[in-house]
């Protein structure tokens with residue numbers, strides 16, 4: 001399990017290094033939004049990753065409402081929850097693993113889930129719009145591993 005966490009950290013750190021090249025337009029006051037949010041009002045949404053799908057396939061969130069998004073890999077392969085534009089439209093508080101710990105960070109581009117893994121993302125949707133989520137492992141998106149995220 002420690003090895004998995006180290007891998008996960010490596011993935012997240014490598015995601016960070018991409019910022020400089022994207023001309024990023026992340027929510028710059030994400031920290032203030034997270035702090036001023038009433039987390040007692042948080043709603044929990046669960047999405048399962050499998051071969052080769054996200055269930056549910058369409059996620060709808062309300063701007064300003066705090067959420068815990070439970071990302072669960074129910075499949076037999078590793079999968080990604082890659083959604084660069086969505087991550088840029090939200091204020092993220094943290095991503096937490098109930099057994100390994102948590103990572104407090106305002107910005108992500110992708111989250112990788114090991115087989116049987118679960119990570120919970122705590123966030124507040126900010127920018128309304130339609131976003132795409134997909135798996136970046138070779139062939140998975142072609143097999144249909146793509147979903148939609150709506151912030152309204």
Ligand SMILES: [Cu+2]
Pocket residue numbers: 078079080135136137140145
């Ligand atoms: Cu996949």
